Amino acid sequence: MKRRSEILMPVVFEVGNTAERSVANWRDSKxxxxxxxxxxxxxxxxxxxxxxxxxxxxxxxxxxxxxxxxCGICAEECPRKAIKMVMEDV
Ligand code: SF4
Ligand code: SF4
Structure with missing residues (x-):
């Protein structure tokens, strides 16, 4: 079994840095x-x-x-149910 330190994992180096880069390819729905x-x-x-x-x-x-x-939080929290999550084109 691999030790935790041997497993390659994505790392976020700076807190809050998604404002500076695109996260568009993280989505499977929008x-x-x-x-x-x-x-x-x-x-x-x-x-x-x-x-x-x-x-x-x-x-x-x-x-x-x-x-x-x-993430879909906006769709969950909208009191008017005005936001629908739609699958991205693949
Ligand atoms: S809350 Fe809505 S707009 Fe914000 S990141 Fe999640 S899905 Fe996108
Ligand atoms: S009604 Fe419009 S502005 Fe208000 S939470 Fe829903 S989508 Fe957002």
């Missing part, structure tokens, strides 16, 4: 906002663990897919 249900309340922004949700110049909540890792 959040899609259904506009007719969204009230732009920003609860998804509060819960998102990444810098992946923002409000555009028109006041609409948007997803930045370069920084979205596809």
């Amino acid at each position: 959040p899609v906002i259904e506009r007719r249900l969204c009230t732009n309340c920003l609860i998804c922004w509060i819960y998102c663990p990444e810098p992946a949700i923002f409000m555009d110049e028109g006041g609409l909540v948007q997803i930045d897919y370069e920084h979205c890792k596809g």
Whole structure:
């Protein structure tokens, strides 16, 4: 049996560094906002663990897919169920 130190594992060297790089290839599904249900309340922004949700110049909540890792927390927490997780094209 291999010792823990012998197993190659991905390492995050700096805390919070996903703001500086794309995590788009981490996803197998992505959040899609259904506009007719969204009230732009920003609860998804509060819960998102990444810098992946923002409000555009028109006041609409948007997803930045370069920084979205596809965890689905936004879809779980949206009180209007306005976010659906959709499988990525393979
Ligand atoms: S939590 Fe839901 S309703 Fe609120 S801004 Fe996000 S997607 Fe829209
Ligand atoms: S799926 Fe996760 S990372 Fe992507 S926008 Fe939703 S909460 Fe943020």
